[in-house]
Amino acid sequence: MALDNRKINQLLQSFRANPYRIFVVVTPHTGYLREFLVKEGDEVKGPSGKWLEKPGTPLFILEREKNPKTIRAKASGTISKVNRELEGRFVEAFEPVLEIKHTLTQKEIVAELLRKTLHIVTAPEKARYFLSPELAKKIEKEGEGRVVVKPGDELAIMSFMKRETPVLHEGPPMVVFRVFFSQGQMVDQGEPLFGLCLEEERPYVEKLIARVKEEWPA
Amino acid sequence: MRELQRYLHELIDRVVYLQDIKGENWEGSAYLLEDLKRLKENFFQISEKDCHHLLESYEARLKILEDRAAKELTPYEIVKITRNTQRFTLLDILENVYDSYTELGGEGDINVDPAVVCARAMISRRVGDKVYLHQVIVIGHEKGHGEEFRNGGSAKPWGNEKALRYMRVAETEGIPIHFYIFTPGAYPIEDYPGAAQQIARNLYFMSKLRVPTVAFISEGGSGGAEAIGLADIRLMASRGYYSVISPEGAAAIEGKIKEGERPPRELVEFCARQLKITAEDNLRLGTIDRIVPEPPLGARRNDYQFFKRLRYEMIRATDEVVLRTKSLKAFRSYALRRKKEEENPPDEFDIYVRWDLSEVEIEKLLDLRSRKYRQMSRHVLGITKCSFRGYMEKTQDVGLRLYHDFRYGVLKQGQKMIQRVMEDLSGEGVAFLKQLTEPLKTAYDLLGTRPRRPKARVVTMEEALVDLPELYVSPLALEDRTVTCPNAETHGCPDIWVPDLYGEFCGVCPNCGYHFPLEYQWYLSNIFDAKSIKEFNEDIASGNPLGFEGYDKKLALAKKKTGRKSAIITFQARIGGISLIVAMLIADFRQGTVGVAEGEKFIQACDRARITKRPFLAFIHTTGGIRIHEGTLGVIQMPRCTMAVREYIDAGGLYLVVYDNNSYAGPVASFLGCSPYQFAIRSTRIGFAGPRVIRETTGEDVPPDYHSAENALRRGHIQGIWDRRELRKKLYEALLTMGGQNLYYK
Numbered sequence: 030m031a032l033d034n035r036k037i038n039q040l041l042q043s044f045r046a047n048p049y050r051i052f053v054v055v056t057p058h059t060g061y062l063r064e065f066l067v068k069e070g071d072e073v074k075g076p077s078g079k080w081l082e083k084p085g086t087p088l089f090i091l092e093r094e095k096n097p098k099t100i101r102a103k104a105s106g107t108i109s110k111v112n113r114e115l116e117g118r119f120v121e122a123f124e125p126v127l128e129i130k131h132t133l134t135q136k137e138i139v140a141e142l143l144r145k146t147l148h149i150v151t152a153p154e155k156a157r158y159f160l161s162p163e164l165a166k167k168i169e170k171e172g173e174g175r176v177v178v179k180p181g182d183e184l185a186i187m188s189f190m191k192r193e194t195p196v197l198h199e200g201p202p203m204v205v206f207r208v209f210f211s212q213g214q215m216v217d218q219g220e221p222l223f224g225l226c227l228e229e230e231r232p233y234v235e236k237l238i239a240r241v242k243e244e245w246p247a
Numbered sequence: 248m249r250e251l252q253r254y255l256h257e258l259i260d261r262v263v264y265l266q267d268i269k270g271e272n273w274e275g276s277a278y279l280l281e282d283l284k285r286l287k288e289n290f291f292q293i294s295e296k297d298c299h300h301l302l303e304s305y306e307a308r309l310k311i312l313e314d315r316a317a318k319e320l321t322p323y324e325i326v327k328i329t330r331n332t333q334r335f336t337l338l339d340i341l342e343n344v345y346d347s348y349t350e351l352g353g354e355g356d357i358n359v360d361p362a363v364v365c366a367r368a369m370i371s372r373r374v375g376d377k378v379y380l381h382q383v384i385v386i387g388h389e390k391g392h393g394e395e396f397r398n399g400g401s402a403k404p405w406g407n408e409k410a411l412r413y414m415r416v417a418e419t420e421g422i423p424i425h426f427y428i429f430t431p432g433a434y435p436i437e438d439y440p441g442a443a444q445q446i447a448r449n450l451y452f453m454s455k456l457r458v459p460t461v462a463f464i465s466e467g468g469s470g471g472a473e474a475i476g477l478a479d480i481r482l483m484a485s486r487g488y489y490s491v492i493s494p495e496g497a498a499a500i501e502g503k504i505k506e507g508e509r510p511p512r513e514l515v516e517f518c519a520r521q522l523k524i525t526a527e528d529n530l531r532l533g534t535i536d537r538i539v540p541e542p543p544l545g546a547r548r549n550d551y552q553f554f555k556r557l558r559y560e561m562i563r564a565t566d567e568v569v570l571r572t573k574s575l576k577a578f579r580s581y582a583l584r585r586k587k588e589e590e591n592p593p594d595e596f597d598i599y600v601r602w603d604l605s606e607v608e609i610e611k612l613l614d615l616r617s618r619k620y621r622q623m624s625r626h627v628l629g630i631t632k633c634s635f636r637g638y639m640e641k642t643q644d645v646g647l648r649l650y651h652d653f654r655y656g657v658l659k660q661g662q663k664m665i666q667r668v669m670e671d672l673s674g675e676g677v678a679f680l681k682q683l684t685e686p687l688k689t690a691y692d693l694l695g696t697r698p699r700r701p702k703a704r705v706v707t708m709e710e711a712l713v714d715l716p717e718l719y720v721s722p723l724a725l726e727d728r729t730v731t732c733p734n735a736e737t738h739g740c741p742d743i744w745v746p747d748l749y750g751e752f753c754g755v756c757p758n759c760g761y762h763f764p765l766e767y768q769w770y771l772s773n774i775f776d777a778k779s780i781k782e783f784n785e786d787i788a789s790g791n792p793l794g795f796e797g798y799d800k801k802l803a804l805a806k807k808k809t810g811r812k813s814a815i816i817t818f819q820a821r822i823g824g825i826s827l828i829v830a831m832l833i834a835d836f837r838q839g840t841v842g843v844a845e846g847e848k849f850i851q852a853c854d855r856a857r858i859t860k861r862p863f864l865a866f867i868h869t870t871g872g873i874r875i876h877e878g879t880l881g882v883i884q885m886p887r888c889t890m891a892v893r894e895y896i897d898a899g900g901l902y903l904v905v906y907d908n909n910s911y912a913g914p915v916a917s918f919l920g921c922s923p924y925q926f927a928i929r930s931t932r933i934g935f936a937g938p939r940v941i942r943e944t945t946g947e948d949v950p951p952d953y954h955s956a957e958n959a960l961r962r963g964h965i966q967g968i969w970d971r972r973e974l975r976k977k978l979y980e981a982l983l984t985m986g987g988q989n990l991y992y993k
Binding site: 058078079080082093094095096098 | 727730731
């Protein structure tokens with residue numbers, strides 16, 4: 030679907046109406062739900078630290094075979110709903126226990142919108158990626174979001190064990206809106222490399238991002 | 248006027264120095280500093296004569312303060328003196344003590360590790376009208392006077408590796424080494440060659456370094472100090488400190504202070520007092536040989552009288568080391584001893600001693616070094632030389648040695664020699680006959696008969712390992728419940744029923760292979776042949792040699808809880824019929840920390856293995872490092888035990904180290920880390936310092952798996968990872984395939 034002002038308004042409206050993501054916390058297995066460690070309205074934190082080594086806030090204790098297990102938050106946010114009636118009862122696996130209302134940040138909204146509006150080129154293999162020299166030169170000269178690539182143009186060079194394979198552009202001529210990797214970075218398979226869009230859509234995408242930045246605090 | 252200005256600046260420096268040590272508001276020093284600063288501001292408005300008078304009166308006031316401060320110095324204030332940026336450093340020593348020097352392996356910040364300085368230096372002595380020049384290698388820590396790149400003298404692993412490299416150079420060239428220790432501790436990172444492993448390698452090498460060595464300690468921070476501290480004579484600055492841990496570190500442990508919080512000053516003072524870190528304390532404990540006197544408030548970088556003293560002491564100590572190895576030395580030794588207590592160092596020496604040694608003298612040097620370290624700290628155990636029991640034990644040892652030398656030495660060697668000759672003869676015979684029979688055999692084969700190949704026969708027959716008749720089951724298995732594997736989230740491990748986990752699964756998660764901790768009794772029962780364990784030296788007991796307040800109670804509790812007298816169990820046992828000596832550090836007793844008793848038991852076990860030609864296994868159920876309550880008496884176990892290990896390995900034994908659970912700090916950085924065969928049971932953690940210490944020292948966070956066995960293997964610190972269920976088999980294979988030629992079964 031082509032991007033236009035109406036579409037932009039629709040997208041923004043959807044985020045304005047609901048700038049949250051609801052994470053439903055379910056029981057990982059059967060057991061007795063012994064105790065809730067949080068109440069509605071509590072702020073909880075997901076795993077943190079450079080390696081996510083610090084566990085999230087404890088939510089409730091689920092006991093099976095005399096093995097009490099503390100279930101922790103996987104995302105940050107506010108506890109919006111707690112199924113109090115489950116406390117002290119036997120619960121089945123995957124039973125919804127509580128909900129965490131996570132307020133989307135500006136960065137998350139932009140990422141979400143880009144995912145919806147751009148054509149994403151993903152890494153075909155886990156390898157080291159280099160921007161093709163011509164493209165790098167053009168981007169340096171004209172700036173990101175200005176360079177048009179035609180079908181068959183070389184986007185990047187995938188380098189692995191001294192084997193170099195070009196990543197070519199397929200489809201209609203498009204603008205390179207975002208480059209998601211730095212020169213020589215090791216990128217896992219399936220991770221995004223480029224975000225492309227049609228030339229006529231570019232102003233709209235820029236406008237969309239500007240409006241998100243305007244409306245949502247960083 | 249310029250002279251007076253210099254005089255004023257010097258006084259300001261002295262007041263600031265005093266305040267650094269005693270605190271900013273000590274005895275009105277702040278007023279004195281204020282007066283001096285005021286004078287500095289109005290310096291050119293006062294006449295020269297008045298200014299001179301004023302400065303003299305200020306100096307008199309300062310002198311009174313300094314004298315009072317020197318009389319009331321506490322151990323923690325001595326620590327502050329040692330850490331002060333105005334204190335002399337190694338480069339000051341190289342400038343003022345040695346006649347000339349060339350820095351090796353670096354220059355300033357262009358360096359492998361600027362915290363370690365190695366230099367080729369010349370030191371001269373005057374005897375009568377002659378001046379003699381001696382060449383030495385100087386290795387030490389450089390704290391710098393506030394330069395950040397020096398890292399406060401905290402040597403990185405590659406800095407210690409550089410030190411080792413130049414020790415080898417000194418050995419090749421046969422010149423003495425002067426070590427200067429100015430470190431708060433080693434930089435606790437695991438990157439190759441690894442903090443702990445490199446210190447262990449240094450200690451291992453220094454224990455048999457074939458040149459005279461003298462160490463001078465100004466700031467001796469635990470393992471970092473030991474990395475270049477195993478010397479024939481250890482001198483210490485009178486205002487230096489030598490400790491198992493920094494007073495702040497000890498206070499954080501004792502006061503259970505949370506990460507990021509500062510321990511209270513009183514607790515730090517208390518720990519500094521209890522740890523017995525001063526030069527006098529260390530001399531009394533026997534961990535150093537002599538004290539080099541400094542000015543009452545410590546020597547600073549412009550104390551030339553101190554450098555003169557140090558130069559004299561270093562030459563005299565090197566002479567002493569060399570003379571001990573000589574057969575003709577009586578008068579020269581007397582001359583040296585006579586000079587011992589002199590207040591002011593003389594400008595001239597009475598004697599000249601050449602510092603190179605012959606092969607016989609080197610052997611004596613090594614023997615004396617070994618004896619020196621073996622004797623250190625033993626006095627606290629109450630092992631007296633003249634007791635009847637001592638004589639009996641000695642007789643027993645001699646008997647044991649004679650028996651094993653005869654049985655596995657004379658007889659076995661003779662047998663081996665005959666076997667070797669027979670093999671050579673048979674080989675020669677076969678080769679000769681083959682020349683004659685080959686044409687006939689070829690003709691025979693050509694006639695159509697199929698070539699005959701005899702069935703291959705194994706030359707060495709290996710005994711198959713018999714399974715243990717009955718498996719010991721951990722008491723942990725007696726609970727009817729399930730547990731969750733720590734890897735459940737990442738590996739999807741299902742909950743495990745405890746009787747299964749600690750019974751059939753031997754504490755190993757059947758899905759991901761995570762090893763749950765097990766008690767040391769499990770290993771005693773499931774590794775060694777049934778009823779083969781014979782414990783020895785169980786009466787050597789851990790004590791409180793420093794009289795650390797409150798420690799007696801903790802120790803008594805540990806003894807009561809475990810029913811043992813120390814954190815190490817030494818015993819003789821068998822695996823698949825092969826007899827071996829084992830030293831096992833156990834977690835239950837003070838987290839397997841090593842003190843004098845543990846060190847002594849380890850050394851005696853090592854010696855027993857050497858005498859009886861048995862393989863020696865160090866099984867580390869857990870070790871938390873050196874026991875801080877025993878201070879430097881604990882630290883000294885690092886070189887002591889490494890010395891014993893080196894002698895055992897050199898004698899042709901097999902020294903195996905197996906880590907389990909957690910192994911950190913001193914032991915890993917000495918007698919464990921120096922083993923050529925180190926293995927870890929899966930899920931163990933091995934390292935030099937824990938994550939908290941790393942974070943506090945380096946200011947950087949460490950990943951959660953930083954100390955894992957896998958990473959230790961990746962960095963080359965260990966040689967393999969073993970599964971607990973296969974430990975008996977793996978050990979048996981190791982006993983058969985590894986080690987030197989002096990094992991009784993080889």
